[in-house]
Amino acid sequence: MTLAGILFVLGLISMLIRRNMIFMLLSVEIMLNAAGLAFIVASSHWAQPDGQVMFMFILSMAAAEVSVGLALVLQLYHQLKSLDSDEASRMKG
Amino acid sequence: MLFLIPALPFFSALVLILAGRSLNKAAVSVIACGSMGIAAAITLVLGLPFIQSGEHIIVQHLWTWMQAGSFSAGIDLRLDALSLAFVFVITFVGFLIHVYSTGYMAEDADYSRFFACMNLFVGAMLLLVLADNLLLLYFGWEGVGLCSYLLIGFWYKDPANGYAARKAFIVTRVGDTAMAIALFMLFQYTGTLQIQQILDQAPQLWAAGNSTIVLIAFLLLGGAVGKSAQLPLQTWLPDAMAGPTPVSALIHAATMVTAGVYLIARTHVLFELAPAAQTGVAVIGAVTLLLAGCSALVQTDIKRVLAYSTISQIGYMFLAWGVGAWSAAIFHLVTHAFFKALLFMGAGAVIVAMHHEQDMFKMGGLRKQLPAVFWVFLIGSASLSAIPFITSGFYSKDQIVWLAWSSVYGHTFYWIAAITGAFLTAMYTFRMVFLTFYGPKASHHTPHAPGNSMMIPLYILALCSTLAGFVELPHTMGHVTLFSDWLQHVLPAVQLQQESTALEWTSQLLAAGLTFLGIYIAWVWVIERPDGMLRFSQMPFMRWLRKLWFSGWAFDALYDEMLVHPFVRTARMNRRDMIDRIYTTLARITEWLHNILARTQSGLLRWYIMGVVLGAVVILSVLIWRVYV
Amino acid sequence: MGVFFYITAAIAVFSTAMVVTRFNIMHALLYLIVSLLSVAVIFYLYGAPYMASLEIIVYAGAIMVLIIFFVMMLNLGPESTRLEKQWLKPGMWMAPALFCVILLGELVYLIAQNHTPVTGIKEVTPKEVGRSLFGPYILAVELSAMLLMAGIVGAYHLGRQQPKTLHRFLQSKPS
Numbered sequence: 076m077t078l079a080g081i082l083f084v085l086g087l088i089s090m091l092i093r094r095n096m097i098f099m100l101l102s103v104e105i106m107l108n109a110a111g112l113a114f115i116v117a118s119s120h121w122a123q124p125d126g127q128v129m130f131m132f133i134l135s136m137a138a139a140e141v142s143v144g145l146a147l148v149l150q151l152y153h154q155l156k157s158l159d160s161d162e163a164s165r166m167k168g
Numbered sequence: 169m170l171f172l173i174p175a176l177p178f179f180s181a182l183v184l185i186l187a188g189r190s191l192n193k194a195a196v197s198v199i200a201c202g203s204m205g206i207a208a209a210i211t212l213v214l215g216l217p218f219i220q221s222g223e224h225i226i227v228q229h230l231w232t233w234m235q236a237g238s239f240s241a242g243i244d245l246r247l248d249a250l251s252l253a254f255v256f257v258i259t260f261v262g263f264l265i266h267v268y269s270t271g272y273m274a275e276d277a278d279y280s281r282f283f284a285c286m287n288l289f290v291g292a293m294l295l296l297v298l299a300d301n302l303l304l305l306y307f308g309w310e311g312v313g314l315c316s317y318l319l320i321g322f323w324y325k326d327p328a329n330g331y332a333a334r335k336a337f338i339v340t341r342v343g344d345t346a347m348a349i350a351l352f353m354l355f356q357y358t359g360t361l362q363i364q365q366i367l368d369q370a371p372q373l374w375a376a377g378n379s380t381i382v383l384i385a386f387l388l389l390g391g392a393v394g395k396s397a398q399l400p401l402q403t404w405l406p407d408a409m410a411g412p413t414p415v416s417a418l419i420h421a422a423t424m425v426t427a428g429v430y431l432i433a434r435t436h437v438l439f440e441l442a443p444a445a446q447t448g449v450a451v452i453g454a455v456t457l458l459l460a461g462c463s464a465l466v467q468t469d470i471k472r473v474l475a476y477s478t479i480s481q482i483g484y485m486f487l488a489w490g491v492g493a494w495s496a497a498i499f500h501l502v503t504h505a506f507f508k509a510l511l512f513m514g515a516g517a518v519i520v521a522m523h524h525e526q527d528m529f530k531m532g533g534l535r536k537q538l539p540a541v542f543w544v545f546l547i548g549s550a551s552l553s554a555i556p557f558i559t560s561g562f563y564s565k566d567q568i569v570w571l572a573w574s575s576v577y578g579h580t581f582y583w584i585a586a587i588t589g590a591f592l593t594a595m596y597t598f599r600m601v602f603l604t605f606y607g608p609k610a611s612h613h614t615p616h617a618p619g620n621s622m623m624i625p626l627y628i629l630a631l632c633s634t635l636a637g638f639v640e641l642p643h644t645m646g647h648v649t650l651f652s653d654w655l656q657h658v659l660p661a662v663q664l665q666q667e668s669t670a671l672e673w674t675s676q677l678l679a680a681g682l683t684f685l686g687i688y689i690a691w692v693w694v695i696e697r698p699d700g701m702l703r704f705s706q707m708p709f710m711r712w713l714r715k716l717w718f719s720g721w722a723f724d725a726l727y728d729e730m731l732v733h734p735f736v737r738t739a740r741m742n743r744r745d746m747i748d749r750i751y752t753t754l755a756r757i758t759e760w761l762h763n764i765l766a767r768t769q770s771g772l773l774r775w776y777i778m779g780v781v782l783g784a785v786v787i788l789s790v791l792i793w794r795v796y797v
Numbered sequence: 798m799g800v801f802f803y804i805t806a807a808i809a810v811f812s813t814a815m816v817v818t819r820f821n822i823m824h825a826l827l828y829l830i831v832s833l834l835s836v837a838v839i840f841y842l843y844g845a846p847y848m849a850s851l852e853i854i855v856y857a858g859a860i861m862v863l864i865i866f867f868v869m870m871l872n873l874g875p876e877s878t879r880l881e882k883q884w885l886k887p888g889m890w891m892a893p894a895l896f897c898v899i900l901l902g903e904l905v906y907l908i909a910q911n912h913t914p915v916t917g918i919k920e921v922t923p924k925e926v927g928r929s930l931f932g933p934y935i936l937a938v939e940l941s942a943m944l945l946m947a948g949i950v951g952a953y954h955l956g957r958q959q960p961k962t963l964h965r966f967l968q969s970k971p972s
Contacts, residue, residue: 097822097868101829105813108856112836119843124925127848128934131926134855135941139948141860145867146955152871781896788903796906 096148100141107137170228170245172210173255174298176203177291181284188280197270200283204266204290208259215252227300241361244300253498254297254430257505261421262290264625268513269414271622272520276412282322286418289315293423297430302351302361305434309347309395309427313340316424320411332410339404343394347431350387353380367437376441385438385445388431389452396428396482399456403723405479406463409471413516416471420478421509429485429501436494446577450490454572454585457483461592465599466717469526470515473600477552478508480589484568487586491578493571500564507551507561507633513626514545517618518604528603535605540623542605544630549601551633553594553687556680560637565590570675583675590679594686595693602694802842809835822868826861833857844920 111130118126180203184196191199214226230243247255266286273282292311299305314337321333355361357380358369374381392398397405405425409416419425432439432449439446457480464476481504488497519526521538535542551561569590573583812832819825833856840849930938 095822097864098825100864101816101825104829104856104860105816105832108833108836111852112839115840115843115845115848118921119845122921124921124929127845127921127926128930128937130845130848131851131930132937132941134851135945138855138860139944141863142948142952143955145863146952149867149871150955778893778896781893781900785896785900785903788900788907792903792906 096151100144100148103140103144104137107133107140169210170214170226170247170298171230173207173214173259174245174291174294176207176210177287177294179203181287181291184280184284184287188284191280193274193279196280196283200287201263201266201270203287204259204263207290207294208263211252211255211259214247215256218249218252233304238359239355239361241301241303243304244362245298246300246363247298250430250433250498251297253502254426255294257421257426257502258290258293258297258423261505261509261629262418262423264628265414265418265421265509265513268417268516268622268625269412271619272414272516273412278322282319282412285315285318285322286415289319289418289423293427296427300363302354302363302366305363305431306348306351309391309431310344312395312424312427313337313344316340316408316419319415319419320408322411322415326410329410332404332407336404336408339401340394343391343401343428346387346389346394347391350384350391353384353387363434367435370437370441374441377443378441381438382442382444385435385442386448388435388438389445389449392428392431393452394428395431396425396486397479398428398452398482398486399459400723402456402460402479403727406472406475409469409475413471413512413519416475417509417512417516420474420512421505425478425482426501426505429482429489429497432486432489433494433498436489439489440492446490446492448490449486450572450577450579450582453483453486453488453490454582454589455483456480457487457589458585458592461589461596463717464596465592466714467596468529470518470528470531470600470604471512471526473528473596474508474511474515477511477593477596478504480593481508481552484565484586484589487572487582488568491572491575491582493568493575496564496567496571500568503551503560503564503633503636506629506636507548507559510544510548510626510629510633511552513622513629514541514548517541517622517626518545520618520622528600531604533606533608538605538618541618541626544623544626545605546601547630548633549597551637553597553683554590554679555683556676558634560633560635562680563637566676566679569679570672573675574671587675587679587682591682591686594683595690598687598690599694602690606695802839805835805838805842808832809839823865826865826868830857830861833861847923847926 111133114126114129114133116126118124118130180199183199184191188196226245226247228245230245232240232242234241266283269282269286273279276282289312292308292315294308296305296308296312299308317333317337320336321330323329324333351361354366357373358366360366360369370381390401394401405419408419411419439449460476460479460483464473464480467473467476481500485497485500485504488494488500518531518534518538518541521534521541522531525531547559551559554562554565556562556566569583569586572578572586573580809832812828812835815828816825816832819828833852837849837852837857840846840852
């Protein structure tokens with residue numbers, strides 16, 4: 076469980092400190108993975124299949140997220156010629 | 169056929185409003201005067217059966233106006249002896265005033281607007297008088313108020329006229345509100361607004377002197393006081409002189425001020441049940457007639473003199489109500505309508521002749537130049553100041569003076585007030601006559617004599633104001649009681665305390681003597697010793713008194729101080745918007761917060777995540793703090 | 798198994814840290830694959846072999862390949878690495894990292910507070926997972942299928958290179 080926490084926080088840090096959008100996607104992956112780890116551990120702890128089911132959902136969701144996210148990044152890259160997430164701040168209030 | 173009486177003026181007003189611009193003046197005159205003339209003729213036709221006995225009643229249900237639950241108000245008209253007297257005065261005098269106006273207003277640009285308003289005015293007043301339920305009466309009541317506003321402010325280009333119109337409207341509004349409350353209360357207790365039902369039920373519902381009925385009566389009195397320009401709401405009437413003179417004549421003689429009198433007469437049962445209110449009516453009448461008489465003494469504007477005299481005469485009527493002399497009041501109202509219309513129209517003729525000069529001190533010596541106007545004006549003045557035997561004013565006013573004392577509700581105080589009022593009336597009336605028609609010629613204008621359309625109504629009215637008195641003669645002189653007998657079925661006869669012919673003679677002689685004394689003083693004052701009077705009035709106390717009376721006992725100033733100024737101050741304060749400021753501040757704070765928050769929305773994704781992280785930290789910290797520490 | 802667990806856990810943490818700190822994106826991706834593999838091992842250790850294989854196939858295989866293809870498509874070279882170095886300054890990442898560490902501390906504290914005795918690792922067989930997936934969770938399965946479908950369509954739509962899809966707000970500036 077602690078490992079899951081550590082991984083999650085590492086992903087979070089990465090998300091925060093990186094400006095490259097691909098890195099941010101990677102850190103989202105890390106965080107999802109950490110959450111999945113927590114589910115698996117809990118599942119085996121209580122000997123219930125629900126945690127693993129949840130992990131499968133996380134997996135499918137991550138797949139969808141990565142595909143859509145990458146497409147978005149691609150589009151942004153074409154628009155902005157950069158992977159800097161700070162560039163994409165034109166909609167600020 | 170009854171509905172035609174109010175419908176004709178309304179119809180004419182409608183035509184004039186819609187098509188007034190495309191009609192020439194002759195057509196406008198024909199429509200306006202024609203409708204009034206036909207209405208007057210119908211009144212005469214309908215009134216014929218009434219001559220035999222006052223018992224006759226015509227009720228006409230036109231349609232149901234509104235119905236909600238048990239409440240229903242219809243457009244119901246009712247003609248009985250009382251309303252017939254009023255309708256007769258309104259249509260007849262109104263017709264004469266309309267005819268007169270065609271001459272008076274001949275050169276005015278807004279000819280059709282004037283007649284539209286006049287017709288509407290008369291129509292509303294007729295509706296008021298003919299209404300069978302209080303709601304319709306109130307409708308007419310408000311219509312009269314509206315039209316008075318329109319007509320007083322007729323020459324709207326001068327702001328002073330607009331001010332006078334607003335004042336009339338607002339001051340009467342005070343009374344209207346009181347009356348509306350009275351109507352609500354009546355409806356609450358009796359469940360109906362049909363006048364006859366209320367009058368039938370009232371004696372069973374309330375014992376005499378019951379506080380509820382006293383309150384209702386006082387509220388009704390408030391309404392009447394507002395419309396009839398009695399104390400303490402009399403201040404609008406002198407300012408109402410801003411309107412054209414025929415309007416003044418109409419307001420004073422036929423409509424508007426008589427509305428209050430009518431209201432009290434209509435609901436006299438309620439007043440009889442409320443002795444306190446009845447006393448109030450009498451006291452208000454007595455005080456008003458004295459105050460207004462004093463004010464009339466020192467006015468310089470001929471129309472203002474007449475205005476104050478109207479207030480004073482209505483005061484007589486109120487006094488008569490107060491002592492239970494119902495028919496005497498109506499009688500005085502009818503004669504007053506004749507001679508006051510006569511006086512106003514005579515004054516109007518003088519004013520036109522003097523090129524719209526209203527200051528009496530700038531007139532003078534008009535007797536030779538306008539002999540016809542002088543004679544009719546003299547007849548009117550004689551009637552107003554109640555010169556014995558030959559004028560109608562004498563018979564009607566004398567009856568009130570006598571009954572003020574001898575009636576069951578009478579009191580010596582009332583009698584003294586009435587007889588002093590008679591003295592004052594004679595004095596100010598003849599001061600006006602002398603100033604206007606006698607003395608040196610004060611003006612360089614060459615007056616031009618008014619035309620026939622103005623003079624013929626004056627002759628008719630002069631005739632009426634002389635003859636109308638003979639339908640009702642006092643005990644001492646023939647004892648003719650046609651009028652009061654006629655009204656007996658609607659209004660109860662006066663109950664006398666004592667019947668003493670000797671005392672009545674004394675009272676009449678005293679009144680007559682005082683009248684002549686008043687005329688003599690006026691003669692001395694104006695013609696014989698103007699210098700002496702001038703010196704007398706320059707004495708400090710007299711100067712102060714003069715100023716006080718001139719301003720109508722400074723009621724305007726009092727109201728200004730008491731009501732207008734605080735109101736204006738509050739309004740000023742509100743213009744800076746105390747309450748609004750709270751909301752503005754709220755809005756500002758919101759805007760400020762918005763700006764702060766908008767700055768956080770930098771578009772930088774990392775900041776958002778940072779926010780999420782911080783939130784998570786805070787939530788977890790709180791959780792740990794609450795659960796484990 | 799304790800030793801195995803700690804070794805793989807250490808590898809996972811280390812490689813994830815390396816992912817976070819790498820400047821070259823390819824290096825970071827390779828480290829991420831290592832990290833995912835070690836997590837898969839941990840899954841296996843916790844009695845979820847099916848999940849472990851799924852992790853390897855889908856995460857380490859499919860998703861990573863997708864990202865790698867993507868990076869190659871964008872043709873990011875040493876230029877971007879230099880940029881990354883430039884962006885990643887200590888002053889920038891100190892404060893967020895600090896907060897995250899606090900968060901981690903709290904999480905660990907909360908986990909440590911849970912005094913339920915460790916009953917040992919119980920294996921959950923793929924059969925059980927399958928039963929519950931197509932039993933009570935059938936609706937969720939349908940939903941995730943929908944999600945994947947939406948992901949495919951969305952990715953296709955967004956990935957099309959059409960100048961026309963420029964947002965109208967962005968059109969004013971030449972891109």
